[in-house]
Amino acid sequence: MSGKVYKTSADATWEELPKAGIITEPGNAQQFKTGDWRVEKPEYDPDKCIQCLFCWAYCPEGSIKVEDGKVVGIDYEHCKGCGICAVECPDRAKAIKMVIE
């Protein structure tokens, strides 16, 4: 490695960006906010939640926020609104429902 320092923010010039769109650091998808792709958003009701964690297991974007083994909410900066969490939430709970943004 040359140890070259790259800039990857949206205002980086072509000289500053890593060549060919190579992703040089792991985990930087977090910096890419996809929340504004949403048409419908999942609404989470903690009172109905039975903490089965199905939503967390099924979410393709890792947007279900979990603390100490319990669902605490939804990361709206990255949730694309696919609705899988609302479908997978068991019928006896129905703690997540999709609503228009």
Added chain:
Amino acid sequence: MAKRVSLSGNEAAAFAMKQINPDVVAAYPITPSTEIPQYFSQFVANGEVDTEFVAVESEHSAMSACIGSSAAGARTMTATSSQGLAFMWEMLYIAASMRLPIVMTVANRALSGPLNIHNDHSDSMGARDTGWIQLYSESAQETYDNIMQAIRIAEDPRVSLPVMVCMDGFITSHALESLEVLDNAEVKKFIGEYDPEQFLLNADHPVSLGAMDLPVYYTEHKRQQQAGMDNAKQVILEVAQEYEKLTGRKYSYFEKYDLDDADIAIVVLNSTAGTTKVVVDELRSQGIKAGLLKPRTFRPIPGKEIAEALKDVKAVAVLDKADSFGAYGPLFTEIRNVMFDNKDIKIVNYIFGLGGRDVDTKDIENVYGDLMDIVKTGKVCEVKKYLGIREKGGE
């Protein structure tokens, strides 16, 4: 020490690859370049190289495997022709945009249809906008020399682009020639070790290649590719100078043959330049100031340098072994574009030698004859002509 050997163009390419001893060769056979992977796989079977030879099921897969291997950090080479190159199309763009220094020999052949296996430049000219550097070769010697230099050009971190080394299918690929080759130690020293800046198998610093690139970055990455091409101009000269010290053979962006004091000139690629040189010699012996410019580097196009080299001629004929229907030949388009600021020079286009149609000295004499008429009358009747075409009302 260099030694003189007798090899065909394909043998010279395969021999160059053997001496380079790349980490990976992934290739699929297609006439007229079939012999390159054929000979090379023999070297692999005989244990004469350390290369991993990947026998794939198509050219699309060949280039895909090359991309994977090059991205992993391996020095990677291949060869193809015609339909094979066309089948690689989308992968050619990916190789170039991912900045992978793959070196590929192309034995130029016509594209179907109607089906034709013989030489013209439709294949590589179609690939001119893929982002590959293109070097053209008049002979087996130049093919060998271009492949050696291509490794250095492609892998230079200022460039990081794939290189296509083109020679004429059958005319060069299958004709036996006397050429000089380097010895293995000299090749090893000249090409050096491939030391990529970033690669997939670098466990100390893992990277992702080929991820989604949205509008906010895509244009910047395309601009970087242009910078690689711009830098290639300098690197091509540096590598050529070093190669000349080693071999005594001089390379640049193009070869000038009796051009400096010429009144009339032909611009033509690859083996036809050899035929043209014979005609130039003949015309010079008659006191006619004929010259030749043979481009070696088509991508990047050395625009300023070509314009400078042609600035004192009165009329130029650009001979294209490929057509762009509804427009002009691809080489002509480039040459007239770079000559735009010099409007006093008449430039005409001949489409010639398609699908392997023989072009002999008589054809080339006719072109110089037309140029002499243009100089005399100051008039160009037809900008684009088909050389040697049979047509009603023709001679």
